[in-house]
Amino acid sequence: MVKKKTTNFKKQVKWFWGVVLGAFFMLIMIFLFASWGLLGPLPTFEELENPENNLATEIISSDGKTLGKYAAENRTPIKFKDLPDNIVNALVATEDERFYEHSGIDFRGTARAVLKPGSGGASTITQQLARMLFTGKKSRNKIKRVFQKVKEWVVATKLERQYTKQEIIAMYLNKYDFLNQAVGIRSAARIYFGKEPQELAVQESAMLVGMLKNSSYYNPLRREELVTNRRNVVLKQMHRNAFISLQEKDSLQQLDLGLNIHKEGHSDGSATYFRSHLQKVMRKWVQNNLKPNGEEYNIFRDGLKIYVTIDSRMQQYAEEAVNEHMSNLQSYFFAEQKRNRTAPFYDLDKAEINRTLNRAKVNSDRYKRLKIAGKSTKEIDAIFKKKTKMSVFSYKGDIDTIMSPNDSIRYYKYFLRSGLLSIEPQTGHIKAWVGGVNNKHFKYDAVAQQKRQVGSTFKPFVYATAINQLKLSPCNEFPNVLYTIPKGKYGIPEEWTPENSDKKYGGMLTLKDGLAGSVNTMSARLIDMVSPENVARLATSAGISSDIKANPSIALGAVDLSLIEMVSAYATFANKGLRVAPMILTRIEDKNGTVLQEFTPETKEVLSEESSYVVLDLLKGVTESGSGVRLRLPWKKAGYITGHPYKFTNPIAGKTGTTQNQSDGWFMGIVPNLATGVWTGGEDRATHFAGIAKGQGATMSLPSWALYMQKCYADETLNISAEDFEKPSNLSININCEEASEEQKETVEEDTDF
Secondary structure (H helix, E strand, C coil): HHHHHHHHHHHHHHHHHHHHHHHHHHHHHHHHHHHCCCCCCCHHHHHHHHCCCCCCECCCCCCCCCEEECHHHHHHCCCCHHHHHHHHHHHHHHHHHCCCCCCCHHHHHHHHHHHCCCCCCCHHHHHHHHHHHHHHHCCCCCCHHHHHHHHHHHHHHHHHHHCCEEEEEEEHHCEEECCCCEEHHHHHHHHCCCCCHHCCHHHHHHHHHCCCCCCCCCCCCCCCCHHHHHHHHHHHHHHHHHCCCCCHHHHCCCCCCCCCCCCCCCCCCCCCCHHHHHHHHHHHHHCCCCCCCCCCCCCCCCCCCECCCCCCHHHHHHHHHHHHHHHHHHHHHHHHHHCCCCCCEEEHHHHHHHHHHHHHHHHHHHHHHHHHHHCCCHHHHHHCCCCCEECCCCCCCCCCECCCCHHHHHHHHHHHHEEEEEECCCCCCEEEEECCCCCCCCCCCCCCCCCECHHHHHEEEEEEHHHHCCCCCCCCEEEECCCCEEECCHHHHCCCCCCCCCCCCCCCEHHHHHCCCCCCHHHHHHHHHHHHHHHHHHHHCCCCCCCCCCCCCHCCCCEECCCHHHHHHHHHHHHHCCCEECEEEEECCCCCCCCCCCCCCEEEEEHHHHHHHHHHHHHHHHHHHHHHHCCCCCCHHHHHHHEEECCCHHHHHHEEEEEEHHHHEEEEEEEEEEEEEEEECCCCCCCCCCCCHHHHHHHHHHHHHHHHHHHHHHHHCCCCCCCCCCCCCCCCCCCHHHHHHHHHHHHHHHHHHC
């Protein structure tokens, strides 16, 4: 009997050790199978060395600020040295307390998780990184999950051999998706708190680490209370691991989340229109600049760094100025339209209005999507008539409302549009680019895409041609009488006799008075003196790339041009007659910091230094006694503006422009080291103010320029010049009209008597 019990005991011992050794052997075999790739492919050495990431391309301003990104995933990696201690401590305390003690697998944590379910996860930071990089999301199938876990262990041990602990932490935080377009810790810090990671406070770092458990569940934009509680758990863990004191924990847990949301979508943030334009430029660049292996760079995945000429401060001031003025101007336009039976249009009958609205419908994204989906015209029309929930633009913030797509099209037609561009004449660097009032709702870029009639802002090119060719002085006088260019001359089909806008004639006018008052008879006389061909040639040489038909009417600005063309050409006057082509790029680097290309300006001599200076002197007259004088003096008849809001005392060369029916309002303003232009108008030329008081360039566009320049001058770090333009040492043309001799005036009258 005893012998039988002994035999059974021995058998039980053998079975026990057999099971243990068998399980151990099976575990070893599973690890071997996993390491051999029999449980699924494992990363190669090269993949471990360079784990594939979708790295966002970063757009960096001239003053070193990130303007935005192009990204499949909005990830911009940073190194461990750029992480604050508090986020590293929060991570280790919460996710892997023995991180610095193990080699990728925490066997104590694993045993605890097996023996005591619910006591905490067994995955180390390294294992979580392995899953994010190579093994994918957790499988819901328990058997598959076991094999997946084994693969994570194998990859984790390989990662530990390949990288330092610090590198693993950096890779983990750079890889994690914090939701709301925040992929990686740098994007998360910027989007949720408007900070760089090293600027994060302890409680802010704790919130981000708390999201690592499940960012979809712990989403601060949707579950603030839940996220606050989770953050407090992280703070508790930091205290438990002696990273913060009890007093710090208690005080920090009382704080709210302190979110400061800075979205980084394509329509969010700063310089949105510029970034859209730059993206088109970069698409062409990658086609002509291939990787060493012959492939094209991917601006959404390859982590390029694009250094641009935009100054983030000036860009901010420009956007603020346009928004401030346009919100004010829009309120007056809305008020006027209450009295307009065909609002928001003038000069159109019912049939023309319907065609305009239908054209907008057909060009809309909604219509195109429905067409692609196979909807018939009848079905689409029914959809456009049906009311639906939507968010529409207003200057006080988007409005959630219910309206039909047809009504929304008409709603948006009420809004005036505007663009602002600022160029440094000496370098060609574009410093600020505002293509519209809101990129989310108004995609069309008023800087580069749009071309509108420029009106009187084209007249300086007529004067410049006359001064450059004939050496005319601002003091030269001409009779203010109707001037006719006969039929057939320059190929015109009918004789051309432009009238002055104020219908006033008589007496003599100097060139300076003629440009300051935007006198049409003077412009007609001058273009006939030098020929439309020569004016068009000079304007083209100065930077206008659009085709200019060389007929006399261009003297009054009867030509459609873009804002970037106009500002670039005006910058030539400020740069002593030397044109510098506009630049938006300074250099491009790859993700490792290797310079792929550096950009240099293209220059071309257009005018003599003397002629350019004389043109600037004429343009200064516009802001001293002409339509731009409101930059300096109080006025009472400026429509919606009264008082003396700008108070500029420094020399400013400028020109206003207003087209027929007040469809377009322009202002071009130059100081020695900055040329800036503003356009304002409706999407359709039939959308405009009824009268000239509010519809002229001096009212529609000049205020945006003035507000922008006020902000620039207030920021002394920008060094915007308040000095006068540099006078040429060899100036032979008289610009002091008070000293102009009667003999000179008579000579000019004799020489130019047509």
